Amino acid sequence: MLCTVLPIHRAWIHSTLSMHSSSSFSLQSDPSGSGTVGVNYGRLGNDLPSPPQVVQLLKAQGITKVKLYDTDSxxxxxxxxxxxxxVVALPNVQLSSAAASQSFTDSWIQSNxxxxxxxxxxxxxxxxxxVFADPQNTTPFLVPAMKNVYASLVKYDVASSIKVTSPVALSALQTSYPSSSGSFKSDLIEPVITPMLNFLxxxxxxxMVNAYPFFAYSANTDKISLDYALLRNNAxxxxxxxxxxxxxxxxxxxxxxxxxxKALGFNDVKIVVSExxxxxxxxxxxxxxxxxxxxAYNGNLVRRVLTGGGTPLRPNEPLNVYLFAxxxxxxxxxxxxxxxxGLFxxxxxxxxxxxxxxxxxxGSPNMMNGSKSQVEAQPPSSVGQTWCVANAGAGEEKLQQALDYACGEGGADCHAIQPGATCYDPNTVEAHASYAFNSYYQRNARGAGPAISPALPMSSLNLPSVFVNFIYHMS
Incomplete structure (x- = not known):
């Protein structure tokens, strides 16, 4: 299969933060082994559709998972x-009762x-x-509550099919930069973090981890680039x-x-991004x-998750993410x-x-079929379409400069030619440039159709004139 850019279809999903009651839905994972993307279903509104209507909406959208922040009947x-x-939830206000008595969790499991x-x-x-950010100081109750909930699941013979977890905010970290120096707050490690990770x-x-690049960017715009925060191409x-x-x-x-x-010896515990x-x-x-x-953020994240691949530290571990809301x-x-x-x-x-x-x-540009060894960043042998490829005669240095422009300021969608992605191979500047230039062209000038000359320099599409690449019209 050729790895080329079809007319742009943005996969943009809007997700959200909730400090309060919410629920989450997940998109079905790609069969290639990629992760899942969920969407939190918050219900703090006086104009929301009924739960049966919501379920019909989700089914119509092909959504296959839901994460609730309560157990509303x-x-x-x-x-x-x-x-x-x-995924259901036992709220913070019930943690002390759940921690104090398995009789409480037995009853909770029986009812909910x-x-x-x-x-x-x-x-x-x-x-x-x-819980660690809860002003009511419910932290001491967390692990005992988790253990009692699990014991109740075992008692009623459903522990094998129902996991017990807890969403943690990034504020639980003492250090987060650089990533390899990540550490939990020292006052949380012994009383709650280590016992919780051991339980998991x-x-x-x-x-479960609630992660919001928006907050970090908004508070540090002088240090964090918007492209870096939005998962767009950047240095x-x-x-x-x-x-x-x-x-x-x-x-x-x-x-x-x-x-x-890992610093605490729990390198084998997985993460689900709950918000x-x-x-x-x-x-x-x-x-x-x-x-x-x-x-941009949600669309790029959805595309990244559903097309496979993990983080730099865990590259082979699929990402499972719930967007809010x-x-x-x-x-x-x-x-x-x-x-x-909101998504809706x-x-x-x-x-x-x-x-x-x-x-x-x-059908979007980043979901091409075929193995990495089979893909090429060249235009397809189709008719009646206009495509753009790199001009190898421009030289590798100029192509690289134009590639950087297209994927950066030019706004081309270059996710698929990142290391490990579907169109990374062949790993040549010319192949990557062809992919990026065609993405840029489809995004910015495809509507011009046959009026665009087959030998039109990309400068007419706002690329620097020295980076001459050709647009081919196949008919």
Missing amino acids: TVLSALSGSGISV ILPYHPNTLIEAIAVGNE KQTGSYL GNVDPNNGLVYKSLFDAQIDAVFAAM TGWPSKGDENEVGASEANAA LFNENEKPGPTSERNY YPNEQKVYNIPLTAEALA
């Missing part, structure tokens, strides 16, 4: 028989799990949410301790958690909050951004017209 009942997998499972496919219980390891579960950052190159703040944040776990997102609107001081940036929620407290993270408006219309499944992404 109307939601769990609506999900029964839907084929959608579910057994009446629904397995017709409602409950796959995990999130015990608390960002022993039970075969995973750590990247090299970790001075191990030489790994980071092309996104998201990867750097997740690897900081991996490094922190991540970028607001489409914010207050004046919320730098970077915009529809375009939200679309399903809807814009008009009753969420806090800044404007908190009410503007409450009337069930998309905030962005984007594909939400691996199947929908299959």
